[in-house]
Each structure stands twice: as C-alpha cells, then as structure tokens.
Amino acid sequence: MPPLLKLILIRVGLGLLTLFLVSVVVFAATQALPGDTARAILGKEAADKARYEALRKQLGLDRPIHEQYIEWLGGVVTGDMGDSLVQDEPVTKLLGRRVVNTFTLVFVAAVLSVPISLLLGSLTALKRDTLFDTSITVGSLSLAALPEFVIGIALILFFATQVLKGAMPAVSRVDPGLPIYQQLKLFILPAVTLTLAVAPYILRILRASTIEVLESEYVMMARLKGLPERLVLNRHALPNALAPALQVTALNLAWLAGGVVVVEYLFAFPGIGSLLVDSVANRDMPMVQAICLIIAAVYVLANLTADILTILVSPRLRTGLR
Amino acid sequence: MAREAAPAGEREAVLKVHGLRIVLDPSGVDIDDEVSLQIHRGEVLGLVGESASGKTTVGTSLLNYQRRGAKIEAGRIEIDGQDVLSMSTEALRKIRGGAISYVPQDSSASLNPALRIGKQLLEILEIHGFGESQADREARRAEMMAEVLLPSDEQFLRRYPHQLSGGQQQRVAIAMAFANRPRIIVLDEPTTALDVTTQAHVLDTVRDLTRSYGVAALYITHDLAVVANLADRIAVMYAGRLVEVGTRDELFDEGHHPYSRKLLASIPDITGERALRGIRGWAPRPGQRPSGCTFAPRCDWVIDKCRAEYPPVEEVSPGHTVRCWRYKEVGAQAGVFETVELRDKSLSQRAADVREVISVRDVDAYYQHKKTLHDINTSLSERHCLSLVGESGSGKTTLARCIAGLHPHRIVGDIEFNGKRLAREARDRPRATRQAIQYIFQNPYSSLNPRKTIGQILSQPLGVFFDLSRSETEDRMADVLEKVALDASLLSRYPDQLSGGERQRVAIARGLAAEPTVLICDEVTSWLDVSVQAAIIELLASLQRDMGLSMLFVTHNLALVRSISQEVAVMTEGRIVEFGLVDAVLEDPQADYTKKLLSDTPTV
Numbered sequence: 002m003p004p005l006l007k008l009i010l011i012r013v014g015l016g017l018l019t020l021f022l023v024s025v026v027v028f029a030a031t032q033a034l035p036g037d038t039a040r041a042i043l044g045k046e047a048a049d050k051a052r053y054e055a056l057r058k059q060l061g062l063d064r065p066i067h068e069q070y071i072e073w074l075g076g077v078v079t080g081d082m083g084d085s086l087v088q089d090e091p092v093t094k095l096l097g098r099r100v101v102n103t104f105t106l107v108f109v110a111a112v113l114s115v116p117i118s119l120l121l122g123s124l125t126a127l128k129r130d131t132l133f134d135t136s137i138t139v140g141s142l143s144l145a146a147l148p149e150f151v152i153g154i155a156l157i158l159f160f161a162t163q164v165l166k167g168a169m170p171a172v173s174r175v176d177p178g179l180p181i182y183q184q185l186k187l188f189i190l191p192a193v194t195l196t197l198a199v200a201p202y203i204l205r206i207l208r209a210s211t212i213e214v215l216e217s218e219y220v221m222m223a224r225l226k227g228l229p230e231r232l233v234l235n236r237h238a239l240p241n242a243l244a245p246a247l248q249v250t251a252l253n254l255a256w257l258a259g260g261v262v263v264v265e266y267l268f269a270f271p272g273i274g275s276l277l278v279d280s281v282a283n284r285d286m287p288m289v290q291a292i293c294l295i296i297a298a299v300y301v302l303a304n305l306t307a308d309i310l311t312i313l314v315s316p317r318l319r320t321g322l323r
Numbered sequence: 324m325a326r327e328a329a330p331a332g333e334r335e336a337v338l339k340v341h342g343l344r345i346v347l348d349p350s351g352v353d354i355d356d357e358v359s360l361q362i363h364r365g366e367v368l369g370l371v372g373e374s375a376s377g378k379t380t381v382g383t384s385l386l387n388y389q390r391r392g393a394k395i396e397a398g399r400i401e402i403d404g405q406d407v408l409s410m411s412t413e414a415l416r417k418i419r420g421g422a423i424s425y426v427p428q429d430s431s432a433s434l435n436p437a438l439r440i441g442k443q444l445l446e447i448l449e450i451h452g453f454g455e456s457q458a459d460r461e462a463r464r465a466e467m468m469a470e471v472l473l474p475s476d477e478q479f480l481r482r483y484p485h486q487l488s489g490g491q492q493q494r495v496a497i498a499m500a501f502a503n504r505p506r507i508i509v510l511d512e513p514t515t516a517l518d519v520t521t522q523a524h525v526l527d528t529v530r531d532l533t534r535s536y537g538v539a540a541l542y543i544t545h546d547l548a549v550v551a552n553l554a555d556r557i558a559v560m561y562a563g564r565l566v567e568v569g570t571r572d573e574l575f576d577e578g579h580h581p582y583s584r585k586l587l588a589s590i591p592d593i594t595g596e597r598a599l600r601g602i603r604g605w606a607p608r609p610g611q612r613p614s615g616c617t618f619a620p621r622c623d624w625v626i627d628k629c630r631a632e633y634p635p636v637e638e639v640s641p642g643h644t645v646r647c648w649r650y651k652e653v654g655a656q657a658g659v660f661e662t663v664e665l666r667d668k669s670l671s672q673r674a675a676d677v678r679e680v681i682s683v684r685d686v687d688a689y690y691q692h693k694k695t696l697h698d699i700n701t702s703l704s705e706r707h708c709l710s711l712v713g714e715s716g717s718g719k720t721t722l723a724r725c726i727a728g729l730h731p732h733r734i735v736g737d738i739e740f741n742g743k744r745l746a747r748e749a750r751d752r753p754r755a756t757r758q759a760i761q762y763i764f765q766n767p768y769s770s771l772n773p774r775k776t777i778g779q780i781l782s783q784p785l786g787v788f789f790d791l792s793r794s795e796t797e798d799r800m801a802d803v804l805e806k807v808a809l810d811a812s813l814l815s816r817y818p819d820q821l822s823g824g825e826r827q828r829v830a831i832a833r834g835l836a837a838e839p840t841v842l843i844c845d846e847v848t849s850w851l852d853v854s855v856q857a858a859i860i861e862l863l864a865s866l867q868r869d870m871g872l873s874m875l876f877v878t879h880n881l882a883l884v885r886s887i888s889q890e891v892a893v894m895t896e897g898r899i900v901e902f903g904l905v906d907a908v909l910e911d912p913q914a915d916y917t918k919k920l921l922s923d924t925p926t927v
Contacts, residue, residue, distance in 0.1 A: 216391070218433040225386055226447045226499070227420035236446075237435050316437055316483040 016301040023297040031286045041284030083287035092291045103272030107257045110195035118200040122207025141201035149198035153267045173268040191268045199253045206249040211242040251307030258299035334363040337539040343398030352610040355563040362539040369554030370543045373606035373852045377563040378543045382509045421451045424500040428512040430492040434484035441480025451503050467498040490521035507539040518714040523923035545852045548590045548925040559583045562617035569643035579645040579654035581624045589857035595885035598666045601858025605822040673889045677704040680873040686736035696897045708874040710884035713894035723877045727762045758788045761839035765846040767826035771818040778814035784837040803832040824855035843875045893917045
C-alpha cells in the first residue's frame with residue numbers, strides 16, 4: 002500500500018474513533034442537562050404526573066441510558082438521526098437546508114479570509130516594521146481582541162441601521178423556498194463578520210512563519226546565489242512558510258463551523274448554529290446531538306485535511322513516511 | 324610543509340578590501356573596523372579568529388550582504404576592480420553566485436529543505452545564464468557533482484537535502500559555489516560541523532578546486548589547524564580587527580602578535596610533544612570591547628600603553644603586518660613550537676595495579692530494534708582517564724550514556740561499578756551510585772536551564788545529594804566555582820549572560836558539586852573555539868589529577884586524547900576497534916580505522 006494512502010486510512014480511522022468518543026460525550030451531556038424532553042414538551046402540564054410518565058414512556062426516556070445510546074448510535078450510523086421532539090419531523094429533513102445554508106456561509110467566509118490573510122500575512126512579513134506592517138498588525142490585533150458578536154453588531158450598525166442605512170440587510174432570514182444564489186446578499190454581513198473574526202489569527206501566524214523563513218540561512222543562501230528577489234520569495238521563502246499556516250487555517254476553518262452559532266443567532270440566520278441554540282432551549286435532544294456531531298465531524302475533517310496537506314508540502318515528512 | 328607563495332604584488336589581486344568598517348545598526352557599535360586585505364588569483368587566505376571576532380561579518384560583506392541589524396559604514400571592497408559596495412542591485416545580483424560565491428557554515432540549514440538538490444544546483448546556473456542550453460547546464464551540473472565526488476544520477480539529484488549526510492550536503496554547497504567558475508569564493512567554516520574524515524575530504528576538495536580553477540578563496544575558521552595545510556596566507560582577527568597578516572610560514576614560525584602565538588599554542592598536538600595551553604578569558608563581543616588594544620586583558624605582554632591606545636599597523640616584512648606595541652619583542656622570541664612547554668609525559672603513564680572502577684563486559688545495546696553497540700568490552704581504571712574516540716554514529720555517546728544510565732533502550736551484558744552490576748536506568752540505581760557517576764553534556768548552550776541562575780543550577784545537585792545548611796551550600800558553590808576558575812559573582816547570573824566556555828565550566832562545576840568519583844565528559848569541547856577548548860582540557864586534566872577522579876572523555880578529536888588521558892578506546896560502527904595506552908595507540912596504531920583517523924586529523 003502506498004505510504005500516504007496508509008497514513009490517510011489510519012487518520013480516517015482515528016477520526017472515526019474521535020467522532021465515536023464525541024458521540025458518547027454529546028449523549029452524556031444531553032442527559033446531564035436539567036429537565037428532560039418530556040418536561041420540556043409538556044411545559045406546565047408536566048405537573049400532571051400520569052401524562053408526564055406516559056410521554057416519557059412513549060419517547061423511550063424511561064429505558065436505561067446505555068440502551069437509549071445504542072439505539073441512537075445505530076440510527077446515526079444508518080443515517081437516521083431520529084425525529085425532532087419539537088417539530089415531530091425527522092432531524093435529517095429539518096437539518097438539510099440549514100446545513101446547506103451554514104456550509105455556504107462558512108465557505109464564503111473561508112474564500113474571503115484565507116486569501117486575504119495569506120496575502121496580508123506575507124506582505125507584512127516582507128515589509129516588516131514599516132507603517133504598513135504596523136497598521137495591519139495593530140488592526141488585526143484589535144480585531145482578534147473583539148468577540149465576533151461585537152464585530153457583527155458594529156457591522157450591522159454601520160451598514161444596516163445607522164450610517165449607511167439599509168445598504169445591507171440587518172437580519173439574514175434566508176428563504177428556504179428560494180435558491181441560495183438569489184439571496185447571496187443575505188450572506189454578506191455574516192460572512193464578513195466571520196472573516197474578520199478568523200483572518201487575524203491566520204494572518205499573524207503566516208507573518209511569524211514568513212519572518213522566520215526570511216531569516217533562515219537558506220533564504221540568505223538564495224540571495225547570495227544571486228537569485229532575483231521575486232524567485233527568493235516565491236521559490237525559497239513562501240512555500241516553506243506555508244506549512245505552519247496550513248494547520249492554523251484548518252483550525253480556524255473548523256472553528257468557523259462552531260463559531261457560526263453566535264453569528265447566526267445575531268443575524269437570525271437560518272443555519273445549524275441558530276438551530277442548535279433553539280434546540281438546546283427546547284430540550285430537542287436528537288437535534289442537539291445531530292448538530293454537535295456535524296460540527297465535530299467538520300473539526301475532524303479540517304484537521305485531517307490540514308495534516309495531509311502539510312505532509313504533501315513538506316518533503317521531510319513526505320519522504321519520511323513508511 | 325612550506326609552499327610556494329608568490330609575494331603580494333607580483334600576482335593580480337582579485338579582491339581588495341580597504342578600511343572596511345561594519346557596525347551594528349542603529350547603535351553604531353563596531354563589529355569590524357579597519358579591515359584591509361587582498362587575495363590574489365589562486366590564493367587561499369585563511370581568516371582566523373574566535374567566536375564573536377566578526378569574521379563571518381567580513382565574509383558576507385564581500386558579497387555586500389549583511390544580516391539584519393548590521394551595516395557597512397565605511398570602506399571599499401573591489402572584485403576585479405569593480406566596487407562591490409556601490410553596485411546597483413541588478414549588478415550585485417549578477418556578481419553574487421557568479422564572480423563571487425559563498426559556502427556556508429551549516430549546509431544542512433542553508434540548503435532549501437523543500438527543493439530537490441538537483442534543482443538547487445541547476446538554479447544557480449540558470450540564474451547566471453551558464454552555457455547555451457539546458458543540456459549545457461545539466462552537463463555542468465554533472466561535472467561539478469563529479470568534482471565533489473558525488474553521484475550525479477537522476478535518483479541522487481532528486482533527493483532532498485535531509486536525505487543526504489552532513490558531508491554530502493557540504494559537498495553540494497561546494498559544488499554550487501564553484502558552478503559558475505567564480506573569481507573568488509568565501510568559505511565560512513565549512514567543516515566545523517563535520518567529522519574529521521569528512522572534514523579531510525572536504526578540505527581536499529576545496530584545495531583541489533581552488534588550484535584547478537585558479538580561484539581566490541577566503542577561508543574563515545576558528546581553528547588554525549584546519550587552514551595550516553590549506554592557506555597560503557593567514558589573517559588573524561581579534562575583536563573585529565586584523566591583528567596580524569602574513570604567509571602561513573610567517574604566522575606559524577615567526578608570529579609577531581601575542582594572540583597569534585596563543586592561538587597556535589591552543590591547537591591540540593597529536594604528536595604529544597607540546598602541552599596544550601588555552602587562552603584565558605574570551606573574545607569580547609561588539610559593544611563589550613575594551614578601549615586601547617582589545618587583546619590587552621588576555622595578553623601576557625601587556626604594558627600601560629596597550630590599555631590607552633590601539634596600536635597602528637606595522638610592517639614586519641613586505642606583506643607581513645602586525646598590530647601590537649611590542650611586536651618586535653614578541654617576534655624576537657623563538658617560534659611558538661620551540662618555546663612552548665613540553666607535555667609532561669609522565670601524566671599519560673598508567674599506574675601499575677589499579678582497580679577497575681567501571682567494567683563493561685560483552686555489552687550490546689539497541690536503539691529500538693536496531694543493534695547499535697556490538698560486543699563492547701572495556702574498563703575505566705581508578706584515578707585514570709579513558710578517552711573514547713570515534714566519529715558521529717560510532718556509538719561512543721551511546722556507550723557513555725549506557726554507563727551513565729541514560730540509555731532508554733535495551734542493553735544486553737554487564738556494566739559494573741566497583742564490582743557491582745549497574746541497573747540500566749539511573750533512576751533504578753542507588754543514590755550513592757548516582758552521586759558517584761556524573762555526566763557533562765556536549766552542548767553548554769542547551770544543558771543549562773536558561774531560566775535558572777548559576778546559583779540555582781549549582782545548588783540542585785547539592786540539595787539532592789547532601790543535607791546542607793544554607794551557608795554550607797553557599798560555601799560549597801563558591802568552592803566548586805573556584806575549582807573551575809570562575810568567580811563567585813557569577814552565582815546570580817543567568818546562563819545566557821555567559822560565554823560558551825564559561826557555560827561549560829558551570830556545567831563541569833555542576834558535575835563536581837555532587838562530589839563524584841567518576842566523571843563522564845561527552846564531547847564537552849566540540850561546541851567551543853579551539854582556544855577555549857584548550858583551556859577546558861587543561862582544567863579537566865588538572866581536576867582529574869588533583870581530585871583523583873576517574874574520567875571517561877568522549878571525543879571525535881583524536882588530537883586531544885594525549886593531552887588528557889592515559890588510555891584510549893577507538894570506536895567505529897558500534898564496536899571498539901582498538902584499546903590501549905594513548906602513547907602506544909597513537910605512535911603505533913594497529914587498527915586500520917585508527918590509522919585512517921590519525922591521517923585525517925589536521926596537524927600543524
């Protein structure tokens with residue numbers, strides 16, 4: 002078997018193991034939440050002991066926890082995440098469109114943030130200690146210091162409600178009846194918020210790793226060989242600066258999948274993040290479990306991709322595979 | 324050994340440097356000052372000095388390159404009459420790697436880890452437009468690979484730098500430097516990181532190539548022995564200034580500067596005639612240099628005038644210049660090798676009927692599943708020093724670590740201490756044993772915790788092994804510092820405030836603080852300048868005698884062993900190939916490997 006394929010298979014296996022452990026934790030955590038689903042559904046009527054017990058029985062909440070877990074896990078593996086307790090429809094059906102919305106949002110944010118931060122990261126390193134570098138550094142540090150909801154609110158104030166009134170919609174209620182490309186405007190503000198939240202980290206790591214590479218002896222050697230500066234950078238410096246940045250980029254993209262929760266809530270965006278918030282509030286356990294698993298899967302996948310890419314761009318790692 | 328060196332002026336000077344001054348930017352503190360030198364066609368000039376003397380800075384300045392934070396403030400550098408310092412960026416780019424090329428100290432760090440070596444070699448030819456076609460350049464590349472004795476098949480050229488050995492990497496760097504048939508080449512300690520055998524090969528290659536291409540070369544090193552058989556002329560640098568410049572023979576036989584003579588005396592003598600003498604103190608860094616003659620604090624010839632004023636350049640004979648107020652008196656002395664003390668040969672005699680402290684019997688050791696030591700049998704005698712000599716990968720450090728209880732993998736066989744079998748791991752050994760066997764590591768830059776003061780570092784073994792009051796601890800610390808010739812005022816300092824030699828003395832003091840009977844020294848001088856190495860060896864030899872220590876001295880440098888030990892074991896590929904008294908082994912080696920090692924060790 003080619004070593005790279007072997008490595009990928011091992012890592013995929015480890016990823017699945019991680020997801021399994023996550024499923025245990027998620028399940029246990031939902032059990033630990035105060036009040037159960039039956040009480041949540043019945044509300045005040047839960048005072049009626051008989052009705053409460055009947056509903057618990059109907060929902061299977063009276064069975065031992067491990068039985069409940071095994072049944073749930075069996076469903077997850079076969080693509081049946083159970084029914085939403087609140088809306089009485091299959092979780093997968095309710096999730097479908099929202100997953101598409103969220104992934105579109107994350108994708109737009111990634112497409113914006115990755116090139117911008119890679120470009121600014123390497124430029125600030127090249128123009129180290131100039132006014133350009135200092136202002137980008139101060140700006141990115143300030144952004145990194147702000148929670149994403151503050152950035153979001155500032156954007157809303159500026160583009161939607163105060164300064165440029167109505168330039169952008171303040172809420173992003175994506176209509177499930179229309180295709181996404183007809184409503185892209187609704188994605189802009191949330192995507193920009195996410196971009197501003199994530200880009201500073203990638204930018205700063207790339208700046209640091211580019212500076213390290215520029216100070217390296219092989220870059221000095223490339224200059225002493227008489228290479229034009231363009232080649233020194235493109236062939237010798239930047240490819241070597243990319244590997245550390247890959248890991249941070251992946252971590253941040255993975256963070257986006259979880260970080261959307263707050264931003265979606267802020268913009269009333271119909272994605273999995275806002276759905277997660279609602280589901281927790283409603284004790285809609287099958288839904289919470291499904292969303293947590295999706296977010297965890299994105300994390301695992303992003304890190305796996307970053308590791309494999311890092312190996313591909315680092316000859317030392319690639320040739321060291323056995 | 325004397326070689327024909329045409330007097331300056333008769334041959335064309337390829338490189339002329341005049342009044343070069345390089346300073347730290349922005350502080351303006353000088354790194355180098357008043358550096359003037361010439362190198363002629365086909366000539367090798369050795370630029371010799373200790374760490375921090377500013378020699379690398381001079382080397383890269385010839386290519387008009389400065390590291391961040393340094394700048395050339397004054398002076399002229401001409402290559403074939405062209406002023407390098409006033410060139411346009413484009414002209415400079417053309418000359419770098421073209422007319423002048425550079426071989427770095429550590430080629431493992433200066434080859435791009437992400438590019439195949441074939442590509443890196445081709446690149447320098449492409450950039451400078453070598454030949455008519457790609458085929459020409461590939462042919463040239465194959466030619467260069469052959470000249471540095473490397474294969475040039477596709478499979479080898481497709482390797483990445485990390486897939487090459489250190490010697491191969493350095494050859495690639497040399498091939499690259501000669502690729503465009505430069506007029507002058509700067510070699511910055513290209514062999515420091517290499518074993519003696521590899522070093523000998525690299526030096527041969529450099530010698531052959533400079534001759535056959537008629538290239539002028541600047542060879543930068545801290546080790547006079549390395550350039551002894553390579554350089555036509557030698558420039559000795561101290562604290563950023565050239566203190567003496569002359570032909571090889573002028574420098575070696577009639578050095579007129581006390582520093583030149585001291586440097587010579589610190590070269591370990593493989594013939595065992597001379598005593599090894601270090602230079603006290605260390606070379607001051609930029610910004611810490613005293614006024615007047617910068618060498619005055621370390622000089623035996625110092626007079627009041629030296630402290631007041633830096634001496635001017637004096638001409639001893641045409642082409643031989645020196646900067647010392649008392650150069651005439653210094654030069655009037657007989658040659659260094661006639662005046663130095665002879666080694667006390669009784670010190671390398673082995674006493675009769677001594678007890679074995681450490682006995683190693685039929686030991687095999689593994690690294691994971693690979694056997695790295697084969698059938699080792701040796702012993703360390705009480706109050707004697709055994710040198711363990713070999714190149715990297717020979718297993719010498721592994722054996723030392725097995726004895727110290729620091730080998731984390733399987734060991735088969737018996738290692739005994741005073742007749743009792745030692746547990747494999749130090750933590751399973753009784754406290755008294757751990758106290759009795761102390762280990763000093765190779766690299767003093769990483770063996771001392773940078774967050775602890777020297778006092779905290781020294782109090783650690785005292786706290787572990789002894790039950791002492793505070794004042795007793797302080798007395799003991801002052802005591803061990805005195806033993807290693809350091810001042811007690813260092814106790815409150817941190818390791819990064821000390822020079823390499825001082826750090827290694829602290830590491831030795833830490834070992835001594837435990838009051839051991841066995842001291843294991845693992846390549847303790849390999850990170851140090853030759854001048855500092857000599858001082859450390861002197862110190863260790865006297866400590867071993869005075870304190871009655873049994874010492875295991877691990878080294879790759881065969882030239883050192885006579886200055887310190889009575890017995891020697893030569894190792895290669897995980898086996899001891901020769902074991903005996905130092906004088907016997909060095910005068911009449913039996914194993915082929917020992918003979919080869921002896922012939923590859925540079926001598927003066």
